[in-house]
Amino acid sequence: MLTRRQAITSTLFGSGYIGLRALATGLPVSFLLNPRRALAASPQPGCATQSKAQYIILNTSGSGDPINANVPGTYDDPKVVHSTDPTMAPTPITMRGRSSTAAAPWATLPQAVLDRTVFWHLMTNTPIHPKEPDVLKLMGNTYAGEMLPSLLAKHLAPCLNTIQTQPISIGATTPAEGLSFGGAAQPIIPALALKATLTSTPGPLANLQGLRDQTLASIYDLYKQDASPAQKAYIDSLVTSQTQVRSINQSLLSALGSITDNTANSQILAAVTLIQMNVTPVISIHIPFGGDNHRDIGLAGETTQTVSGVATINALMSQLAAAGLSDSVTFMSLNVFGRTIGPGNTDGRQHNQSHQVSVTIGKPFAGGIIGAIGPVGGDYGALAINSSSGAGAADGDVTPVASLPSFGRTMLAAVGVDSTTIGTEIMSGKVITAALAS
Numbered sequence: 001m002l003t004r005r006q007a008i009t010s011t012l013f014g015s016g017y018i019g020l021r022a023l024a025t026g027l028p029v030s031f032l033l034n035p036r037r038a039l040a041a042s043p044q045p046g047c048a049t050q051s052k053a054q055y056i057i058l059n060t061s062g063s064g065d066p067i068n069a070n071v072p073g074t075y076d077d078p079k080v081v082h083s084t085d086p087t088m089a090p091t092p093i094t095m096r097g098r099s100s101t102a103a104a105p106w107a108t109l110p111q112a113v114l115d116r117t118v119f120w121h122l123m124t125n126t127p128i129h130p131k132e133p134d135v136l137k138l139m140g141n142t143y144a145g146e147m148l149p150s151l152l153a154k155h156l157a158p159c160l161n162t163i164q165t166q167p168i169s170i171g172a173t174t175p176a177e178g179l180s181f182g183g184a185a186q187p188i189i190p191a192l193a194l195k196a197t198l199t200s201t202p203g204p205l206a207n208l209q210g211l212r213d214q215t216l217a218s219i220y221d222l223y224k225q226d227a228s229p230a231q232k233a234y235i236d237s238l239v240t241s242q243t244q245v246r247s248i249n250q251s252l253l254s255a256l257g258s259i260t261d262n263t264a265n266s267q268i269l270a271a272v273t274l275i276q277m278n279v280t281p282v283i284s285i286h287i288p289f290g291g292d293n294h295r296d297i298g299l300a301g302e303t304t305q306t307v308s309g310v311a312t313i314n315a316l317m318s319q320l321a322a323a324g325l326s327d328s329v330t331f332m333s334l335n336v337f338g339r340t341i342g343p344g345n346t347d348g349r350q351h352n353q354s355h356q357v358s359v360t361i362g363k364p365f366a367g368g369i370i371g372a373i374g375p376v377g378g379d380y381g382a383l384a385i386n387s388s389s390g391a392g393a394a395d396g397d398v399t400p401v402a403s404l405p406s407f408g409r410t411m412l413a414a415v416g417v418d419s420t421t422i423g424t425e426i427m428s429g430k431v432i433t434a435a436l437a438s
Contacts, residue, residue, distance in 0.1 A: 354381025
């Protein structure tokens, strides 16, 4: 029987640990699996536009965190209840030259990050915690019930040449937060398990230089005899030098070695490391933002976790910048539902199926607010959205129920998936062009 460590290594690096050879050489998995065919192959169909392809770090929660209670777009109506703690004071922020107001933690994001940050006022249309998988499937609006993160992974993997297509969850706190791909549940690999597997002695990262030399030697004859000058130049441009392999090894071991637990900060360390290893296009994490806060006296827990949650996003943005990945990685959040925000919600909040806020941060996005809120059933819910301006209005061409699949369509468009494919994968909604950077 496989040990847990062997199972995780196989999950990360594939059959025969082909991914390790890709990491050690810089050559795509598709090339290493069949070099002769790869030399003759044309570009793979279904690939998102190369220049727009992004890795995705998905923050998802089945708790229904109250992110929607303290973001831009909720401070225009004085009846909306916010935390009164000084650390959550209403604070001006600017995104792409447009002024708004948010809880103070959001104003700590650097201006360059805010200019790529979009706050989406959406409706998930469920108040039930275990419906998180259904929300990730856009409430029945995806072909064959595929999850949005899996659709993104499916179309991004060919462009990014990742070791595997399937997304990986490192932050799921309940089975409802787990991911599926093609109907199959995907393994959950906590940050500590990732550290234990990859930093073990001897471990999979112990002999990258030897694996590099062995792999290149095995394909030398084919390279010498069958590759054209242009193909040789292309392959040479991909091959990682021994010096680079040593640097990669030391960098990865250093990052993994700093993981001490399975908290959100450790999860982002693990996620960035997996991206540097080019394991998968999509990684899910769980950053707490207040949780299931029915009895949150004075909204104290919401306050504490909003402050720490935005700090975690700030840490993620800093790590991506340090790794040279700011233009290559998009952060995205999508939770099962939001929280009630109307009068009477000062000592906790209830489930709100009519309003959930997603946050996206990345190069493909023009910072701002998509949608708005209005009175719904004694509280507040998402209004319809004008797809060309992004404004929330009663006469918008994206109804509140269609806002969730429209979010999904816009995410696919943001990473370069063509409109015909988007229409096949997600059966309703519209691309909200106002959210996309030109």
